[in-house]
Amino acid sequence: MINRLKYKKFFVLCFAVSIIYIFFACIKSGYFIDEIYSYGLANSYYKTDISEYDIYDRIIGGEVFYDYLTVNNGEKFNYSSVYSNQIRDVHPPLYYMLLHTVCSFTPGRLLKSNGILLNFIFMYICLFFLYKLCLKIFKKEEYCEYLSLAAAAVYAFSCFAVSTVIYIRMYMMLTMLTVIYAYCHVLLVDEKKYIRLFLFSGFILMLGFLTQYYFIIPAFFISLSYFIYILAKKKFKIAAVYTVIMLVALMLSYAVFPYFVSQLRGDNNTYMQNLSSDLSRGILHRLLYNFISFISNINYGMFGNMKSAALVAYIVISCFAFFEAKIYGSRGKTDKVKLKTSDLFISIAMAVTGLTCIILFAVIWVPASRYYYNIVPFISVIFTYAFYKYFTFISGIGKKKYFICSLVLYLFFSCAGYFISIYGSFSTASGFNTDLKTVYPVEYIYLQHRYVDKFFDDSPDTDCIFITDYKNAAVTQDIYELMQCSRVYICSEERIEEAVKMLSAEKDSIIIIDVGSGLWGSRYNDSEILGRLKDYGFKSRALLYEKELTKAYIVTGSK
Numbered sequence: 001m002i003n004r005l006k007y008k009k010f011f012v013l014c015f016a017v018s019i020i021y022i023f024f025a026c027i028k029s030g031y032f033i034d035e036i037y038s039y040g041l042a043n044s045y046y047k048t049d050i051s052e053y054d055i056y057d058r059i060i061g062g063e064v065f066y067d068y069l070t071v072n073n074g075e076k077f078n079y080s081s082v083y084s085n086q087i088r089d090v091h092p093p094l095y096y097m098l099l100h101t102v103c104s105f106t107p108g109r110l111l112k113s114n115g116i117l118l119n120f121i122f123m124y125i126c127l128f129f130l131y132k133l134c135l136k137i138f139k140k141e142e143y144c145e146y147l148s149l150a151a152a153a154v155y156a157f158s159c160f161a162v163s164t165v166i167y168i169r170m171y172m173m174l175t176m177l178t179v180i181y182a183y184c185h186v187l188l189v190d191e192k193k194y195i196r197l198f199l200f201s202g203f204i205l206m207l208g209f210l211t212q213y214y215f216i217i218p219a220f221f222i223s224l225s226y227f228i229y230i231l232a233k234k235k236f237k238i239a240a241v242y243t244v245i246m247l248v249a250l251m252l253s254y255a256v257f258p259y260f261v262s263q264l265r266g267d268n269n270t271y272m273q274n275l276s277s278d279l280s281r282g283i284l285h286r287l288l289y290n291f292i293s294f295i296s297n298i299n300y301g302m303f304g305n306m307k308s309a310a311l312v313a314y315i316v317i318s319c320f321a322f323f324e325a326k327i328y329g330s331r332g333k334t335d336k337v338k339l340k341t342s343d344l345f346i347s348i349a350m351a352v353t354g355l356t357c358i359i360l361f362a363v364i365w366v367p368a369s370r371y372y373y374n375i376v377p378f379i380s381v382i383f384t385y386a387f388y389k390y391f392t393f394i395s396g397i398g399k400k401k402y403f404i405c406s407l408v409l410y411l412f413f414s415c416a417g418y419f420i421s422i423y424g425s426f427s428t429a430s431g432f433n434t435d436l437k438t439v440y441p442v443e444y445i446y447l448q449h450r451y452v453d454k455f456f457d458d459s460p461d462t463d464c465i466f467i468t469d470y471k472n473a474a475v476t477q478d479i480y481e482l483m484q485c486s487r488v489y490i491c492s493e494e495r496i497e498e499a500v501k502m503l504s505a506e507k508d509s510i511i512i513i514d515v516g517s518g519l520w521g522s523r524y525n526d527s528e529i530l531g532r533l534k535d536y537g538f539k540s541r542a543l544l545y546e547k548e549l550t551k552a553y554i555v556t557g558s559k
Helices: 008-027 034-043 063-069 077-087 094-103 113-139 142-154 159-166 171-190 196-210 213-232 236-256 262-263 269-281 283-303 305-326 341-363 369-423 449-459 472-477 492-501 526-535
Strands: 463-467 487-491 508-512 538-545 550-557
Touching: 008 142, 008 159, 008 269, 034 077, 034 094, 034 472, 063 094, 094 171, 094 508, 113 142, 113 159, 113 171, 113 341, 113 472, 142 159, 142 369, 159 171, 159 283, 159 369, 159 449, 171 196, 171 213, 171 341, 171 369, 171 472, 196 213, 213 236, 213 341, 213 369, 213 487, 236 305, 236 463, 283 369, 305 369, 341 369, 449 538, 463 492, 472 492, 487 492, 492 526, 508 526, 508 538, 526 538, 526 550
Parallel strands: 463 487, 463 508
Antiparallel strands: 508 550, 538 550
């Protein structure tokens, strides 16, 4: 049973961050393409992609897209459908089954709250085990409880954490399982009754494997660290038992979902082909490019894209701490460096995090921050402890106030990141941002959709032409908009004449053009297509929105 007195500060932390999480969950207005896939793969009835519906070269209603994203009557709690969909996807099925479970309680409705609710639960469990992990790591430190609370707060208030909570994908669940797996192995260092922890660790390994394959990367290095530790202690029997249990867990994972082999081989997807093509440019180029992107992501996700201001602020604090120690002699005997258990754990955390990053640099071909979400808690712990040791070294007995000051500054930069994400520009504060392609410290809020939604509220009988070279990704990306249209005609540029017959010159309609490049886009020129539209009596009135793959225009009769 939790000692409420001991954990009361932790519960206050959870309450404080809840206000932030709920605020951003409420203002989230649109969906990233992968979030659309989350709902589609979880809820569509034995259909992996929207292209498996009869949607091309014909007039369809918005209800087709609702059918793809929501649970219909007779389809509730149908996990065989979810499993079947994931066979042809690139991810294992566990997260999608959980999302399908929640959505089954609200059939026929697409609700952001369904996905975000799951993430809220995962986040609080993650924070609880992160706090317990830190209590275990820092148990020899003078301010163990406060240091542990600080590490949890550094993660919880980060823009990374907010993004993970509101991003309706498996990454919050992945982060939770990664932290629990690390906590189990820290417990194993002192635990004599290790069998039950081995079994629980194996269970977490299974859950992680069935959630996201990237779980295996940090899990491998965590397990390797513990394996080396028990070998160094000459506990060969324990090492053998541990190895067998972990291998059995992996084999059980394979038995539950054996299709991961075909997924990684690229039998049903193009991921491996894209990865191989990208690697042809050179592994060093790839590592360097992703490393630079990672540093940029840290700047955005932990310092609100204010790295220069943060650097200056921490230099100023350091100068104050150093000169105070010199003038008043506050360092005393405390400036002697003594290695502690916490130093060892932090060193292992740095090794696990660093090696995980190197592997990720090598295998990811989209340098997005979401692929690092599950190691951000470890980065937060490392940062917190590094600042604590730094001020202990330069300030001695004055370390506490300067450490607290550094945390307050960190919270300031986090709040600045929230502000920038909402208003788009710290200097002008001109209003909600309307650029879906620009990266902000808090990702995936898409406030621009407030204006898109207002358009559909004012024009509920809107017709839409979607011009694409039959690219599934472009259509999927814009499903949230298409489902709000009265009638939709999806076709290639060659069939635009047929599609225009559906439009009425008496009201506003929209035309969405697939302008995306690369594998997922049609590379259409929107100016040329709008020019052709004029030949049929319609002209563009305004740009409604622009995404990674598409541009949407409001069109009306030109006469």
